[in-house]
Amino acid sequence: xxxxxxxxxxxxxxxxxxxxxxxxxxxxxxxxxxxxxxxxxxxxxxxxxxxxxxxxxxxxxxxxxxxxxxxxxxxxxxxxxxxxxxxxxxxxxxxxxxxxxxxxxxxxxxxxxxxxxxxxxxxxxxxxxxxxxxxxxxxxxxxxxxxxxxxxxxxxxxxxxxxxxxxxxxxxxxxxxxxxxxxxxxxxxxxxxxxxxxxxxxxxxxxxxxxxxxxxxxxxxxxxxxxxxxxxxxxxxxxxxxxxxxxxxxxxxxxxxxxxxxxxxxxxxxxxxxxxxxxxxxxxxxxxxxxxxxxxxxxxxxxxxxxxxxxxxxxxxxxxxxxxxxxxxxxxxxxxxxxxxxxxxxxxxxxxxxxxxxxxxxxxxxxxxxxxxxxxxxxxxxxxxxxxxxxxxxxxxxxxxxxxxxxxxxxxxxxxxxxxxxxxxxxxxxxxxxxxxxxxxxxxxxxxxxxxxxxxxxxxxxxxxxxxxx
Numbered sequence: 001x002x003x004x005x006x007x008x009x010x011x012x013x014x015x016x017x018x019x020x021x022x023x024x025x026x027x028x029x030x031x032x033x034x035x036x037x038x039x040x041x042x043x044x045x046x047x048x049x050x051x052x053x054x055x056x057x058x059x060x061x062x063x064x065x066x067x068x069x070x071x072x073x074x075x076x077x078x079x080x081x082x083x084x085x086x087x088x089x090x091x092x093x094x095x096x097x098x099x100x101x102x103x104x105x106x107x108x109x110x111x112x113x114x115x116x117x118x119x120x121x122x123x124x125x126x127x128x129x130x131x132x133x134x135x136x137x138x139x140x141x142x143x144x145x146x147x148x149x150x151x152x153x154x155x156x157x158x159x160x161x162x163x164x165x166x167x168x169x170x171x172x173x174x175x176x177x178x179x180x181x182x183x184x185x186x187x188x189x190x191x192x193x194x195x196x197x198x199x200x201x202x203x204x205x206x207x208x209x210x211x212x213x214x215x216x217x218x219x220x221x222x223x224x225x226x227x228x229x230x231x232x233x234x235x236x237x238x239x240x241x242x243x244x245x246x247x248x249x250x251x252x253x254x255x256x257x258x259x260x261x262x263x264x265x266x267x268x269x270x271x272x273x274x275x276x277x278x279x280x281x282x283x284x285x286x287x288x289x290x291x292x293x294x295x296x297x298x299x300x301x302x303x304x305x306x307x308x309x310x311x312x313x314x315x316x317x318x319x320x321x322x323x324x325x326x327x328x329x330x331x332x333x334x335x336x337x338x339x340x341x342x343x344x345x346x347x348x349x350x351x352x353x354x355x356x357x358x359x360x361x362x363x364x365x366x367x368x369x370x371x372x373x374x375x376x377x378x379x380x381x382x383x384x385x386x387x388x389x390x391x392x393x394x395x396x397x398x399x400x401x402x403x404x405x406x407x408x409x410x411x412x413x414x415x416x417x418x419x420x421x422x423x424x425x426x427x428x429x430x431x432x433x434x435x436x437x438x439x440x441x442x443x444x445x446x447x448x449x450x451x452x453x454x455x456x457x458x459x460x461x462x463x464x465x466x467x468x469x470x
Contacts, residue, residue, distance in 0.1 A: 009259040010046035010230040017049040019234035022243040026058035030070040037077035052085030056093045060445045068430040075114030082116035089122040089129040094437040097407040099414040107136035121147035123348040126382030128406040147179035149343035155385040162200040175204040181345045182305040183212040187222040194226035206230035214295035217245040237275040241293035308349040331356040338392040340384025369396045379403040
């Protein structure tokens with residue numbers, strides 16, 4: 001590649017979403033984020049990833065915050081930088097396929113509240129599960145980016161990736177993201193993959209990886225040299241481990257080269273100083289587990305993403321079976337093969353992991369089968385790249401009918417039903433979407449919100465009646 005063709009590398013900053021999701025279980029609050037948004041906005045990032053993924057659920061469930069309000073508040077402070085979210089295709093931010101009307105409305109409201117770029121993925125790379133979200137995003141004037149859930153296996157050849165990339169381009173996506181959730185993409189493989197994709201499609205290519213296996217920064221270096229357009233990084237206090245490579249390190253790496261970002265390291269240092277006490281507090285409280293900060297080369301052996309590893313450990317701990325950890329790790333790739341060699345990313349990673357735990361603890365494979373495993377084997381999550389293991393399928397679901405259509409075709413429209421179920425709690429249009437995704441959690445939040453309002457009203461009334469000094 002000639003120097004003339006080279007260009008500054010663009011960076012998406014993940015500190016407000018994936019970085020804290022990966023390291024501290026998505027517990028960063030809106031209050032912690034807002035004071036630094038204006039500085040982040042000055043850096044010159046390609047985008048700020050700040051919403052979607054697990055942030056929606058965690059905001060409602062654990063932080064008692066309205067995720068929509070978080071998005072509006074960030075938007076009000078980020079005047080120059082595009083805001084980005086992660087979206088699980090037909091599953092939106094939940095764990096089942098939703099009706100097309102819910103997907104369309106969610107996309108519409110996300111963009112209306114401030115999202116510019118929607119990164120849309122499917123855990124099986126079944127493009128049928130992405131079509132509605134892409135069309136809706138294009139209709140609303142958003143940037144639809146389709147993410148390929150990157151994984152390894154016989155079926156995942158360069159030809160597989162380039163063919164699917166071409167289909168994505170033809171679908172009307174604005175860009176493609178290689179979503180390497182477990183840190184499996186090795187440096188020289190990144191050169192091959194990015195080069196092949198660049199030859200096949202004209203739309204920009206972004207690369208997202210995690211530091212879990214210890215190779216991510218080298219992978220970025222090779223990918224950038226091969227012509228990748230954007231890389232995902234995290235500010236250093238919440239970088240590395242199961243998070244992304246550090247923003248400042250990548251900026252310094254490309255300084256003085258044709259890929260120079262031109263970012264101001266002094267400004268980045270100020271931002272890092274802001275987040276460092278949060279990291280220290282998370283370490284002190286145990287929210288940030290030092291185990292998540294190291295290199296785990298087993299990732300490459302078992303293809304288990306960082307979040308899935310911690311899930312497995314806690315499941316085994318609950319069952320007092322921590323000694324079975326390595327047996328379970330070895331069972332994961334076998335279950336994955338049985339389930340059509342699916343990529344391991346939410347929700348398929350949880351499904352495969354839990355089933356592997358059952359297989360080991362029961363002493364017989366598929367003696368106990370989760371309803372999610374059955375749903376995968378009966379086609380309710382979509383099409384896998386390889387056929388299911390027929391013996392396993394027979395043992396788990398017997399003669400149950402296998403669906404071959406797009407799973408959402410069986411759902412139908414559901415917005416009006418959802419509206420009627422939660423009407424008494426509705427304070428904004430977006431509330432119906434919170435309820436659609438997490439009915440029980442949203443209801444608890446709505447009741448909490450109402451109680452807080454009543455408390456505030458009582459306080460105001462007391463103040464007006466002279467109960468408090470003004």
